[in-house]
Amino acid sequence: MVKIKANPLNIDFKRCTVENKLQQIRNSKVATVPEIINVWTIDIEPKESKAVLDFIRLETQKTDPLSLIHIKRIRKSMDTNKRITLHVALCSTQLFHNKEDILSKLEKYSTKFQYTNLCCTNKIPMEAAPTKELMEKWSEEYWPLVWRGNPNNQILNDYTFDFPFIEEIIKKISKLSVEEQEKGNKMPVVSAFVDPLDATNVIYATDSRHMAGALPLDHSILNGINTVAEKLTLRKSENPSVEDDGYLCLNFDVYTTHEPCSMCAMALIHSRIKRCIFVKEMKNTGALRPDSGDGYCMHSNRLLNSKYEVFQWIGEDYGTSVVNDLECC
Ligand SMILES: [Zn+2]
Incomplete structure (x- = not known):
């Protein structure tokens, strides 16, 4: 992947043209409602975060059919006693279809998690939001998302011509x-x-x-x-x-x-x-x-x-x- 500024091709990200020879054809109807998928999540204490992040890095990032780089992995919450809980998105349900499969992998990283709260009922947008406003809206409705700029710029930049x-x-x-x-x-x-x-x-x-x-x-x-x-x-x-x-x-x-x-x-x-x-x-x-x-x-x-x-x-x-x-x- 080349950084956008280092790409030797003349890409006009506004007009979506490459070298003034190819015009990208896109669906102009912006999806205001995202396609949704379920993810495996687990709630942990902050001290358990290293083990969970190791699990994500070593067991899911290369093999998950869905890239989750557009979401924040960790959502934080605090109860009335100021006790912090981290809600962590582990991977998509396309990687592990049932609880036993993901548990058998997770247990290698720590035996201290509360596996009872491992679940696959949380939903996230399947792809990055096309605009910053939608990213904020979807973050409130579903799960916190990351804004990395217009996702189409990255698509255009990643193409080799x-x-x-x-x-x-x-x-x-x-x-x-x-x-x-x-x-x-x-x-x-x-x-x-x-x-x-x-x-x-x-x-x-x-x-x-x-x-x-x-x-x-x-x-x-x-x-x-x-x-x-x-x-x-x-x-x-x-x-x-x-x-x-x-x-x-x-x-x-x-x-x-x-x-x-x-x-x-x-x-x-x-x-x-x-x-x-x-x-x-x-x-x-x-x-x-x-x-x-x-x-x-x-x-x-x-x-x-x-x-x-x-x-x-x-x-x-x-x-x-x-x-x-x-x-x-
Ligand atoms: Zn035809």
Whole structure:
């Protein structure tokens, strides 16, 4: 993680652009009500805090599926006799599902805790609040939170961008889409699938819905996902020990000439890509920009269990073909 000031890239955190070539596409509807998760908490005396903090550091911080860096771990209270109690958030309930599991680990650190008050009924917001005002509100309603500045700044800063590579792919899909149009393809949409573990073998896919024998659902993104699936099946038949994590495009970058429709945007959720970069927005049928189509922002819709980052290419125009703006891409 690079400090924001030390990042060599030119990131405009206000406009959410990188190098003036990529525009981050975000869901403009700010979540004023957080998604909530339960955490394991324990109430202890101050003298027991070292053992509990050791437990958190050694048993939970690296393995908890949910990062809890946006909450304060310890909440203090004082009773009428001025006796101080520390209420400590240990980890999420996604790390330990039942009391026996967490107890067996906790007991290694101290036998003096009052394990009777170990519980998982306290709720916290799952992610950092987007504004300071909401952070204060949620801290009162749920659990004390920490304010580290706009969380999106950190997201933008943590991304690594290989601009020569990105530009080369944008140029290539733009060129291919013009070639498709010249060949008579009524939907000259082209996508590229880049596996981070095999970035030299880029998979290119075109829209084939108007070809003889094709289906109306043969959009370039669905065709690309199918090609990834076929390649995996082939690899597995040649070598049965090939690992299959159950997701077809885990952490892939997907490039596409036109903003995907809701079906394709959803298929990218299911295949667990990391990032989608598109060139031309589709005002009527797109499902990513907040002002496209019905404003689904499918990639960061809180009703869905997974998300991916989206950027629009705003760098040099390589002449992407034009498609009917009422068609889904
Ligand atoms: Zn589509």
